[in-house]
Amino acid sequence: MHGKINACWLVGDAPMVFSEDIVKQFGTVHVSDLMLPGSLVWNKPLIEFVCCPPTASAILAMPLPLVPRMDIFYWPWTPDGLYSTKFGYQFLRREDESGHGSSSHAPSLPSACWKGLWKAPTLPRRRETAWRACLGVLPVNTILHARGLAVDPVCPRCPDEVETIEHALLCCLMARMVWFASPLVYATVEQVLKRVSTLLPPSDLQPVMQRSSRSLPPVWSRPAVGVFKVNLDAALQQNGEAGGGLIARDSYGEVIAAACRLLGPVLAPSIAEALALRWAMLMAKDLGLRRVAFETDCLVLFDVWSRTNGSSILDSIVMDCRYLLPNFDVFSFLFVRRSGNCAADALAHLSFSYRDFVCLEEVPQEVLDIVQYDVMTSRPSFSS
Incomplete structure (x- = not known):
């Protein structure tokens, strides 16, 4: 029992x-x-x-904090743990589609279709119009009339037809004229999607490309003179076990310490990255490094560090990291391309065979070539 x-x-x-x-x-x-x-x-x-x-x-798999803290409530279905009406609506939609919520007239489309819709390279208002049409909530006359508004359900351009979503977008005389005047004409879905990508003006593409236009060095870069750089990374196995790796170097590229450690089971890759950061900060503290620049290739973790509010499990680990800040005279947390974090990545994968391992002023043989390449391709640092 x-x-x-x-x-x-x-x-x-x-x-x-x-x-x-x-x-x-x-x-x-x-x-x-x-x-x-x-x-x-x-x-x-x-x-x-x-x-x-x-x-x-x-x-x-639930990470515990470094110091006791008050329990708080958080919304587990958002990245930051904060509730909003947007995510509440999305939660109810998922419950509805899984059969646990109320009935809905929205079409049951594969999740890949919705993701493709929201990632389409066009203006947000165009994606929203397509989204409303797919959900069947575009405010055409028949829908407005059904909701009790004093609106004639007949199409204002075709007196013999009612204005449904399909009629307004495809079958209406004016809609057909637009389609036939367009280079898309009546094409298959695949042809439409392929052709649309070539018809968008540069101004439409700009908002989509801005986020990925970060100016980041493609290789490892040396820290300023007098500052130590600690690169960190995490790796996951299929069973959910995570491992972390770190390497600390000075402005000459000389290795101060290299380490790898099993982090245990985790709930998500981003949590493993956050645990790796917390462990790296504790290691730097134990090594007596007071002027440190930490680097990660996890954009999710970097974004969480940059925000000031949040109640998720990830935010809780980041709070632990902020608790350790007084141990450093100079501190920075930077995002780097994966190609500039190869040594830490290799050490993280070694954690599953080496388990807990620390070496001072040297690195395991498996990482030696990567460290030497980092030094050769990086520019020397100069004191100010």
């Missing part, structure tokens, strides 16, 4: 499943009871003993 206890602090609101004997033995179980006494570390043997395997895995 098993007993279920609702554990809303687990991702997905998964219930905790205990045997009835365990429940009788322990009585009321608090989250703190699942940690080692006097610490913020999961008691893995106890968790695996009292919980079923899926529940134990879900608990052990």
